[in-house]
Amino acid sequence: MTDEIRSAIDFYERHPISAEIIKAKLLDARGTLENVAPDELFAHDQDHYGSLAANDALAQRAGIAQGSRVADFCAGLGGPARYLAHRYGADVTGIELTPARVRGAAELTQLAGLADRVRVIEGNVIAVPLDGGSVDAVISQEAFLHVPDKAKTLAEAHRILKNGGRLAFTDWVAHRPLSQADAALMWAGMAATNLYDIPAYTKLIEAAGFTVTSVDDLTADWAEILKARLAMYQKLRGETRAAGTASGHDAFYESYVRFVELVSEGTLGGARFAGVKA
Numbered sequence: 001m002t003d004e005i006r007s008a009i010d011f012y013e014r015h016p017i018s019a020e021i022i023k024a025k026l027l028d029a030r031g032t033l034e035n036v037a038p039d040e041l042f043a044h045d046q047d048h049y050g051s052l053a054a055n056d057a058l059a060q061r062a063g064i065a066q067g068s069r070v071a072d073f074c075a076g077l078g079g080p081a082r083y084l085a086h087r088y089g090a091d092v093t094g095i096e097l098t099p100a101r102v103r104g105a106a107e108l109t110q111l112a113g114l115a116d117r118v119r120v121i122e123g124n125v126i127a128v129p130l131d132g133g134s135v136d137a138v139i140s141q142e143a144f145l146h147v148p149d150k151a152k153t154l155a156e157a158h159r160i161l162k163n164g165g166r167l168a169f170t171d172w173v174a175h176r177p178l179s180q181a182d183a184a185l186m187w188a189g190m191a192a193t194n195l196y197d198i199p200a201y202t203k204l205i206e207a208a209g210f211t212v213t214s215v216d217d218l219t220a221d222w223a224e225i226l227k228a229r230l231a232m233y234q235k236l237r238g239e240t241r242a243a244g245t246a247s248g249h250d251a252f253y254e255s256y257v258r259f260v261e262l263v264s265e266g267t268l269g270g271a272r273f274a275g276v277k278a
């Protein structure tokens with residue numbers, strides 16, 4: 001196991017967004033976990049910026065519709081996968097590295113009654129356990145920052161897509177190189193590996209065999225979202241401690257505060273890329 005893999009798993013095993021905290025919130029709000037509707041989970045299970053609108057943006061760019069076969073790279077607790085199944089009628093297979101999140105995704109998907117259309121399987125996106133030419137769309141929300149070999153990840157997306165299939169994903173970008181101290185902090189606190197600027201990332205996607213169809217710089221949107229997110233993490237930290245579940249770790253909070261500054265000043269940011277398998 002590489003350092004990057006160990007670090008990403010370690011980070012997400014302790015992440016404050018977990019199936020346990022989501023179930024605790026549901027129990028608190030409705031007194032039972034019987035008959036949970038998918039919509040009831042969506043306020044809690046999306047581990048990316050921009051929530052459901054960010055999923056709609058990917059769905060549009062990836063042409064996702066009723067019956068589309070979709071792979072969700074780095075699926076987390078399955079939030080985007082369940083949303084695409086529920087809202088668009090897609091059949092979604094998530095690929096997720098962290099065992100606790102794979103287990104959490106299965107539990108939440110079962111609770112929401114979507115197990116016939118959504119499955120999150122344990123795997124690494126640099127070697128995806130799906131057949132070549134087997135999906136109509138590959139999506140990913142804000143996760144490739146953890147994956148050092150983005151070229152291999154994009155090559156895997158290309159391999160499993162049918163001809164004419166579409167890729168749409170969001171990720172961190174570095175508009176300017178990070179100082180050594182900031183890069184070390186982002187690695188120690190958030191398991192962030194190598195980052196690209198938008199032109200370099202676009203070239204990488206093209207090199208994997210895609211025709212790039214759109215690129216959206218999300219940095220200004222993220223700067224606003226992140227301020228609210230930081231406040232949410234601070235609140236969650238108290239709640240997770242009260243509930244006795246994973247509450248994240250100090251390096252995470254320290255690096256998150258700096259991350260919010262770096263996005264606000266425009267050194268780091270986010271982007272949404274879309275392409276088609278030529």
Ligand SMILES: C[S@@+](CC[C@H](N)C(=O)[O-])C[C@H]1O[C@@H](n2cnc3c(N)ncnc32)[C@H](O)[C@@H]1O
Nearest residue numbers: 046047048074075076097098124125141143146
């Ligand atoms: C910020 S979370 C996003 C989760 C999900 N996409 C969402 O929006 O709710 C990033 C996820 O990427 C997963 N991850 C990191 N490296 C991975 C890899 N090499 N292969 C598969 N999943 C990975 C982490 O375990 C984590 O669940």
